[in-house]
Amino acid sequence: MAQLEHFTTPVDRVIDRMRVLDGTLPERDGVAVFNRVYLAVTEALDRYVTAGRFADARAAITLDVRFAERYLAAVGAVADDRRPPACWRPLFQYRRHPGVRPLQFALAGINAHIGHDLALALVDTCRTLDCEPVDLEDEFDRVGDLLVSLEERIREDLMPGPDLLQIADPLTHLLGAWSLDRARDATWTAARALWALRGLPDVAEEFRERLDTAVGFASRMLLTPLPD
Template sequence: MAHCEHVPTAALAADTVLSRMRALDTALPARDGVAVFHRVYLAATREARPHLRGGRPGDVAATALDVRFAERYLAAVDAAEDARRPPACWRPLFQFRRHPGVRPPQFALAGINAHVGHDLALAVVDTCRTLGCEPVELEAEFDRVGDLLAALEEHVREELLPGPDLLRVTDPLTHLLGSWSLERALDATWSAARALWALRRLPDVAGEFTERLDAAVGFAGRMLLTPLPD
């Protein structure tokens, strides 16, 4: 498991990621769909970012996972800005980011879907390689990230959805957002992370598995971004 000498590196990496996210928050236009996801994600990250307390191994693991997780999202943003293809899971959000028929909570949940379904599984594997540990040793950190994402989803539903007098059972948005479950996504992600770790010595199979995972998460994201009537 992680040793205390990882603490300065982990803390520096966490500061770098948070600085990049703050800079991106300033750069993104207010009405941009990516900005909708980014701002709720940044708010949750600021609130729940772990603090390194004396270099305990669990703190290092938590920070390492947070950093690897955020870096996956930032890499997708960089790819889109450089006119390169981001992972398939993120493409719908970048393609529909300015579509007038897509509502803010759709953008936010599509971002959560991509980040949970694809990025988190790969971040667990990245962290295991960095720290020389097994996925089971990161299960507590994974659950903590799940709690962060649950708070993020709750924020989306409370802050971005219209009031109860406007959001009715017959509203297509109600049905669309009800079709996606964070709990099920997290269960699938944990299974995917364990499978990828088990396949690490079979790079061809692991690569195919990752590609299929990416595509499946992207398909779900595209459904979440279905344009809706006013």
């Protein structure tokens, strides 16, 4: 129990930081929309760990914290007038655009965080725990399953209009081209590739930069302003 408490402390800290953001950002701000979603994800993961739903609590907590720190670092970069990773730039650039809907903000943030940050967080966790990506596959899958279930709820909560009107809504067509399941599969492949390239730092950095750019492009498409 003492060991588990030691590793839960960083989770509490990242949750506290997200709660502070939730209390300071305007409700309609695109970063605030994503932050509320991600705060719910992190709180749920914390409850899963406490309930013993991860076989390796230490690994799950380490992955969770490394993952959250990537998002919080992007927020901190913007607050300090520095450039965040390319995957996050569209969300910060369009965060106040009146033609972008809350669901777009939420999914663009999820895309940036899953498509880029999760791959790097998995590699960070392997280095911290001195293990291979395959050793963390169960934790990765459980985190992914939780995110998929939350994505379904997010779409239901933030998708405007009755179901009969959603068929003709351009938002339905735009978001139909993106899938968290596919993004998660691509992230697992990217993480394994980055781990395999760890002995070739220049090649690994080029791969990471290309991943960052590609994920940022997808986020920009998800944030296409739409008519009311």
